Amino acid sequence: MTEERVLELIEQKNYIDLKKELSEMNEVDISEILNALDSSITLLIFRMLPKDTAVEVFAHFSPEQQAGIINAVSDKELKFILDELFFDDMIDLIEEMPANIVNKILANSSADERKLINQFLKYPAQSAGSLMTIEYVDLKKNMTVQEALNHIKEYGLSKETIYTCYVTDNNRKLIGIVSLRNLVVAETDKYISDILHEEVIYVETHDDQETVANIFIKYGFMALPVVDKEKRLTGIITFDDIMDVMEQEATEDFQIMAAMAPSEAAYLDSGVFELAKQRIPWLLILMIAATVTGRIITKFESLLSTMVVLTAFIPMLMNTAGNSGNQASTLIVRGLATDEVALKDAWKVLWKEFRISIIAGVFLATVNFAKNMLFDRLGLLISLTISLTVVVTVMLSKMIGGILPLIARKLKLDPAIMAGPLITTLVDALTLMAYFAIASTLLL
Amino acid sequence: MTEERVLELIEQKNYIDLKKELSEMNEVDISEILNALDSSITLLIFRMLPKDTAVEVFAHFSPEQQAGIINAVSDKELKFILDELFFDDMIDLIEEMPANIVNKILANSSADERKLINQFLKYPAQSAGSLMTIEYVDLKKNMTVQEALNHIKEYGLSKETIYTCYVTDNNRKLIGIVSLRNLVVAETDKYISDILHEEVIYVETHDDQETVANIFIKYGFMALPVVDKEKRLTGIITFDDIMDVMEQEATEDFQIMAAMAPSEAAYLDSGVFELAKQRIPWLLILMIAATVTGRIITKFESLLSTMVVLTAFIPMLMNTAGNSGNQASTLIVRGLATDEVALKDAWKVLWKEFRISIIAGVFLATVNFAKNMLFDRLGLLISLTISLTVVVTVMLSKMIGGILPLIARKLKLDPAIMAGPLITTLVDALTLMAYFAIASTLLL
Numbered sequence: 001m002t003e004e005r006v007l008e009l010i011e012q013k014n015y016i017d018l019k020k021e022l023s024e025m026n027e028v029d030i031s032e033i034l035n036a037l038d039s040s041i042t043l044l045i046f047r048m049l050p051k052d053t054a055v056e057v058f059a060h061f062s063p064e065q066q067a068g069i070i071n072a073v074s075d076k077e078l079k080f081i082l083d084e085l086f087f088d089d090m091i092d093l094i095e096e097m098p099a100n101i102v103n104k105i106l107a108n109s110s111a112d113e114r115k116l117i118n119q120f121l122k123y124p125a126q127s128a129g130s131l132m133t134i135e136y137v138d139l140k141k142n143m144t145v146q147e148a149l150n151h152i153k154e155y156g157l158s159k160e161t162i163y164t165c166y167v168t169d170n171n172r173k174l175i176g177i178v179s180l181r182n183l184v185v186a187e188t189d190k191y192i193s194d195i196l197h198e199e200v201i202y203v204e205t206h207d208d209q210e211t212v213a214n215i216f217i218k219y220g221f222m223a224l225p226v227v228d229k230e231k232r233l234t235g236i237i238t239f240d241d242i243m244d245v246m247e248q249e250a251t252e253d254f255q256i257m258a259a260m261a262p263s264e265a266a267y268l269d270s271g272v273f274e275l276a277k278q279r280i281p282w283l284l285i286l287m288i289a290a291t292v293t294g295r296i297i298t299k300f301e302s303l304l305s306t307m308v309v310l311t312a313f314i315p316m317l318m319n320t321a322g323n324s325g326n327q328a329s330t331l332i333v334r335g336l337a338t339d340e341v342a343l344k345d346a347w348k349v350l351w352k353e354f355r356i357s358i359i360a361g362v363f364l365a366t367v368n369f370a371k372n373m374l375f376d377r378l379g380l381l382i383s384l385t386i387s388l389t390v391v392v393t394v395m396l397s398k399m400i401g402g403i404l405p406l407i408a409r410k411l412k413l414d415p416a417i418m419a420g421p422l423i424t425t426l427v428d429a430l431t432l433m434a435y436f437a438i439a440s441t442l443l444l
Numbered sequence: 445m446t447e448e449r450v451l452e453l454i455e456q457k458n459y460i461d462l463k464k465e466l467s468e469m470n471e472v473d474i475s476e477i478l479n480a481l482d483s484s485i486t487l488l489i490f491r492m493l494p495k496d497t498a499v500e501v502f503a504h505f506s507p508e509q510q511a512g513i514i515n516a517v518s519d520k521e522l523k524f525i526l527d528e529l530f531f532d533d534m535i536d537l538i539e540e541m542p543a544n545i546v547n548k549i550l551a552n553s554s555a556d557e558r559k560l561i562n563q564f565l566k567y568p569a570q571s572a573g574s575l576m577t578i579e580y581v582d583l584k585k586n587m588t589v590q591e592a593l594n595h596i597k598e599y600g601l602s603k604e605t606i607y608t609c610y611v612t613d614n615n616r617k618l619i620g621i622v623s624l625r626n627l628v629v630a631e632t633d634k635y636i637s638d639i640l641h642e643e644v645i646y647v648e649t650h651d652d653q654e655t656v657a658n659i660f661i662k663y664g665f666m667a668l669p670v671v672d673k674e675k676r677l678t679g680i681i682t683f684d685d686i687m688d689v690m691e692q693e694a695t696e697d698f699q700i701m702a703a704m705a706p707s708e709a710a711y712l713d714s715g716v717f718e719l720a721k722q723r724i725p726w727l728l729i730l731m732i733a734a735t736v737t738g739r740i741i742t743k744f745e746s747l748l749s750t751m752v753v754l755t756a757f758i759p760m761l762m763n764t765a766g767n768s769g770n771q772a773s774t775l776i777v778r779g780l781a782t783d784e785v786a787l788k789d790a791w792k793v794l795w796k797e798f799r800i801s802i803i804a805g806v807f808l809a810t811v812n813f814a815k816n817m818l819f820d821r822l823g824l825l826i827s828l829t830i831s832l833t834v835v836v837t838v839m840l841s842k843m844i845g846g847i848l849p850l851i852a853r854k855l856k857l858d859p860a861i862m863a864g865p866l867i868t869t870l871v872d873a874l875t876l877m878a879y880f881a882i883a884s885t886l887l888l
Contacts, residue, residue, distance in 0.1 A: 024643045028663050149628065156629050163607050163624070163666075180607070180624060184593065185600050199468045217691055219472050220684030222607075222666065239683050240664030243690065247661055250694040251778055254701075258774035258863075259767050266784045267775050272796060276803040279771045283808055283838075286767055288815075290760035297756040308749045312741040315762060315872055316734035323703050323730055323865050327723045330702035334695055335711045345712060352716060359720040364727055371732075394727075419702075421767055428759055 001025060003036050010041060019048055027053055031060035039068035055084040063096040070101050079108050086160050088133035088241065091120045128212050129205035131245065132226045132235030137165040139178060139192050146188040152180070161238050164223045167196055172232040174225055176200060202227050205234060209245045214339045216242045253337060256416035257330070259286060282421065289425045293318075296432045303439060309378070310439060313386050314432070320364065321393040321431040322424040328353050328401030329419035336405060336415050346406045353402035354395070361394035385439045392438070393431040400427060445469060447477050454485060463492055471497055475504035483512035499528040507540040514545050523552050530604050532577035532685065535564045572656050573649035575689065576670045576679030581609040583622060583636050590632040596624070605682050608667045611640055616676040618669055620644060646671050649678060653689045658783045660686045697781060700860035701774070703730060726865065733869045737762075740876045747883060753822065754883060757830050758876070764808065765837040765875040766868040772797050772845030773863035780849060780859050790850045797846035798839070805838035829883045836882070837875040844871060 001021050009018040022030060022045070030049070034042045034057065042065055046054055058069060058081055070078060082090060082105065094102055094117060106114055116134070123129025137159050139148050148165065156162040165183070167176045176196035186195050202225045203212050215224060216239060226235045252262040259282035265274065297304065297314075304311055332349060335341030341349065365387035372383035401423050405415035445465045453462040466474060466489070474493070478486045478501065486509055490498055502513060502525055514522060526534065526549065538546055538561060550558055560578070567573025581603050583592050592609065600606040609627070611620045620640040630639050646669045647656050659668060660683060670679045696706040703726035709718065741748065741758075748755055776793060779785030785793065809831035816827035845867050849859035 026643070026645060026663060153629050156625055162628070180628070181600055184606070184624070184628075185597050199470070201470060217687045219470060220687070222683070239666070239687070243661045243664070243683070243687065246687065246690050246694075247782055250690075251782070254698070254774050254778050257698075258770045260771050260774070267779045267796075268785060268789060268792060272799045272803065275775075275796070276800045276807075279768075279800070280804050280807055283764060283767055283771075283804060284811060287760060287764050287808055287812070290763050291815075293759040294756040297759070298753070301752045301755075304755060305749055305752050308745045309742070311748060311755050311758075312738040312745075314755075314758065315737040315741070315876075316731060318759060318762070319734050319865075319868065319872070320727060320731050322868075323727055324723075326702045326864075327704050327727075330698050330704070331711050331719075334698050338691055338695070340710045341712060348712060352712075352719070355716045356720045356723070359716070360724050360727060363720075363724055364731055367728060368731065371735075420770075421763075424763065424766075428763070432759075 001029075001033065003033050006033060006037065006045070007041075010044070015048065018045070022049060023053075027056035028060050031057045031065075035062045035065055039065065039072075043069060043072050051080065052084065055081055059085060059089045066093060067097055067101050070097070070104060075108055078104065082108055084158075086133050086135055087116075087120070087235075088131065088160075091117065091130070094121065123205055126209045127205065128203045128207040128209065128226045128237060129235070131209060131212065131237045131241050132205075133160050133238070134235050135160040136223075136225075136233075136236040137162050138233075139165050139167045141167055141169070141175065141191070141193040141196065143192045144188065145183055145186045145190050145192070145195070148178070148183055148192055149188070152183075160236065161223050164221075164236075166225055166233055166236070167192060168233050174200060174202060174227055174231060174233040177225070200225060203237070204229065210249055210337065212237060213242050213245050213249065217246075218339075249337065253333065253416045256414060257333065257420040259283065259421040286421050286425055290428070293425075293428050293432055296429060296436070300436045300440075303436060303444070307382075307439075307443065309382065310385075310435075314435070317386070317389055317393060317431050317435055318428045320390060321397040321427040324357070324360065324394045325397035325401035325423040325427045326420060328356075328398045329405055329423050332402055332405040333415045333419045336409055341406075343406060343409055346403065349402045349406065350399060353398045357395040357398035360398070361391040364394060365390040381442050385435070385442050388438050388442075389431065389435045392434045393427065396430055396434070397423070397427040400430075445473075445477065447480050450477060450481065450489070451485075454488070459492065462489070466493060467497075471500035472504050475501045475509075479506045479509055483509065483516075487513060487516050495524065496528065499525055503529060503533045510537060511541055511545050514541070514548060519552055522548065526552055528602075530577050530579055531560075531564070531679075532575065532604075535561065535574070538565065567649055570653045571649065572647045572651040572653065572670045572681060573678070575653060575656065575681045575685050576649075577604050577682070578679050579604040580667075580669075580677075580680040581606050582677075583609050583611045585611055585613070585619065585635070585637040585640065587636045588632065589627055589630045589634050589636070589639070592622070592627055592636055593632070596627075604680065605667050608680075610669055610677055610680070611636060612677050618644060618646060618671055618675060618677040621669070644669060647681070648673065654693055654781065656681060657686050657689050657693065661690075662783075693781065697777065697860045700858060701777065701864040703727065703865040730865050730869055734872070737869075737872050737876055740873060740880070744880045744884075747880060747888070751826075751883070751887065753826065754829075754879075758879070761830070761833055761837060761875050761879055762872045764834060765841045765871040768801070768804065768838045769841035769845035769867040769871045770864060772800075772842045773849055773867050776846055776849040777859045777863045780853055785850075787850060787853055790847065793846045793850065794843060797842045801839040801842035804842070805835040808838060809834040825886050829879070829886050832882050832886075833875065833879045836878045837871065840874055840878070841867070841871040844874075 034045060046069060049057060058066065094105060135158060137152055152162050163180045165178045166174060167178060169175050176198040177200050178192060178195055182195050201215065201219065205226055205228055223236050223238045225233055226237060228234050248264060255262045261278045261281065263278050332341055368390055369383050369387040372378045372386055404418040404423060408415045408418045478489060490513060493501060502510065538549060579602060581596055596606050607624045609622045610618060611622060613619050620642040621644050622636060622639055626639050645659065645663065649670055649672055667680050667682045669677055670681060672678050692708060699706045705722045705725065707722050776785055812834055813827050813831040816822045816830055848862040848867060852859040852862045
């Protein structure tokens with residue numbers, strides 16, 4: 001169904017067909033359509049949906065639509081939504097809403113819930129704690145498989161996942177996991193302690209979401225338990241939230257590497273001023289940083305005015321250096337993000353980039369030399385100057401590009417800021433210095 | 445356990461502790477350790493593992509270790525491995541192995557299996573077909589819930605997932621899905637047809653893996669059915685394989701945007717020549733493309749030799765233009781990859797970039813003008829030339845950066861090649877032309 005179809009059916013007051021067609025749709029698609037519609041129509045359709053579906057649709061609404069719904073519904077309706085919403089979605093909701101709506105939400109929560117909400121709101125952004133939810137299946141060691149299955153049958157529908165169940169002791173300490181697969185295939189009179197998997201991989205509430213995502217990717221887990229410092233189970237993270245994290249982390253790195261402030265907002269939904277604000281600071285910083293290259297050129301003005309031909313090769317040299325550096329830094333930034341490269345590999349990286357840069361530098365310089373001599377018909381010494389500069393700057397750029405992201409990681413900065421524009425500006429300056437130094441030596 | 449600990453225990457011939465410590469490890473970690481060890485030790489440990497664990501460890505081995513194992517084991521052992529391996533892992537294996545090992549594998553497969561292998565090998569790389577596996581739970585409409593659960597109990601352990609079950613008719617046509625969650629909470633005497641979910645989202649064998657990944661992210665699915673043109677169920681794709689795809693697709697885009705040939709090999713595992721080969725072609729192309737900028741400079745040599753100060757601002761202008769273009773193109777490339785931007789948005793993108801570029805351009809030009817007049821103490825006309833060039837090139841760059849990836853998508857090229865270096869080279873040339881045109885007008 002499309003927006004147009006919804007509006008058409010509403011126009012005709014054909015609510016029977018509307019209900020029927022909505023019931024055949026996935027909740028995500030329903031909320032996508034409603035997000036684009038007017039809030040009064042959204043409310044009308046929202047109330048038409050079966051209650052469970054409505055809550056799932058609500059969870060996928062844009063913050064604006066969520067605020068509209070909360071403002072419009074009765075306390076009783078709101079209580080139902082809040083009860084049915086998974087806890088992680090509830091926390092996300094509270095973080096997005098303005099103060100008056102947060103107050104309405106808190107007023108419709110119990111004291112215990114409010115305490116828990118406060119606790120969850122304190123977890124740092126992009127930490128495991130900020131991703132987890134509390135609706136997991138909690139089993140005990142001395143349950144039989146049949147008892148566990150009955151427990152799941154009773155409470156399973158309100159849990160975020162029932163496919164991995166968590167076994168805790170009386171102090172809420174995590175002692176193992178049992179998959180529903182193992183429960184289903186086990187003899188029903190066996191005990192949980194018989195089929196328990198005790199070697200559990202878990203994360204702590206303050207672990208970074210990138211770390212969490214890399215564990216999911218490495219092991220292919222469906223869910224991961226989150227524990228506090230005393231190893232008490234405080235929540236679980238499910239794979240679907242991690243897919244969002246992966247997408248978001250990659251997007252952030254793309255943005256940072258293209259000299260922008262990272263933003264989670266979708267491009268088409270962002271305002272022009274918002275996008276401009278995301279971009280201008282780095283453009284400004286880099287523009288001012290480029291003053292250095294200008295200074296270097298000014299310093300060698302007399303050399304350039306006697307040999308203007310040298311100027312013509314400045315852009316090529318700077319681009320080649322920038323591209324060489326970027327290649328290396330991008331691979332290292334990405335390797336760090338996916339846990340394929342670690343700090344301890346610094347010497348390996350440097351040695352590798354050293355050898356690659358010799359191959360690439362000599363190759364490019366040779367092509368250049370041939371081109372300069374045969375096509376551009378430049379003199380031997382000028383051709384030599386340009387080609388030597390290519391070798392030197394490709395080598396410098398690749399080694400700097402390889403090592404800077406590792407230095408950033410060491411300094412606990414985001415390695416991504418070291419790729420792209422910052423490297424480009426740095427190697428630009430180095431390239432010019434090398435160029436003029438070689439030219440002064442060979443040509444004067 | 446670490447590599448050193450494994451070697452130590454083998455040295456001591458303390459196989460009891462070795463077995464015990466291995467049994468407490470995740471299969472992925474075991475294979476990671478064995479990947480780093482000698483193939484004779486790998487084989488020794490491989491045979492020490494419980495058979496089911498051994499196959500899972502095998503599935504995570506590097507191709508070299510897999511080849512070593514297949515060469516070393518008996519036909520009977522190989523048959524067991526092949527039987528237990530999920531079909532998608534088997535296809536991956538066959539694609540990685542040299543011909544003699546593929547022959548050994550095929551010799552140990554039945555005629556039916558060989559037929560199926562051949563069919564799967566034909567699916568295009570990076571298509572849904574190349575990702576799917578055949579080990580899914582197949583239910584029938586007229587089964588009761590109890591019958592379905594019994595079926596799962598019997599066959600569940602050999603399936604890639606049992607959490608989503610697929611209901612097909614007698615022609616293998618997909619008619620619906622049932623989640624294990626719904627089976628577990630349902631009354632056992634109900635029929636599958638009662639709890640069947642008929643509105644199934646599915647993909648076709650030839651759909652691109654990026655499309656598949658975006659469906660997983662959007663809906664948070666655990667598995668997705670793959671059908672052929674007649675809507676017959678041919679396999680399923682599970683979320684863990686999609687996480688790998690997401691990582692791989694992002695890495696590919698990073699590499700392409702940093703002017704490299706995409707490669708799936710990990711940086712530290714890649715040889716120096718391999719890495720050089722990945723990088724040199726684009727460096728070469730871009731170096732030669734930069735000849736154009738050189739030509740433009742040569743053409744305006746006389747202008748530059750009378751006003752050498754103009755040269756000093758070339759790097760700043762080119763960088764600002766390149767960065768501006770990159771910002772826009774990166775957002776659009778990423779938006780296309782995550783399905784947030786589509787071809788139909790071309791005008792919206794252009795209009796948005798037009799407005800952003802006015803804001804950014806005018807802002808940067810103003811700062812520049814103030815700096816040139818107050819700090820660099822340049823003349824009014826030269827300052828004006830530089831600032832006007834900033835406005836013009838920021839605008840050009842952002843609009844080109846926004847639209848080129850969309851043009852690439854339209855031409856069925858990878859939008860990522862339009863970001864980064866290619867845009868930089870293009871806007872470099874445009875920047876110089878604008879600069880010299882404005883300078884000639886204002887200064888001569």
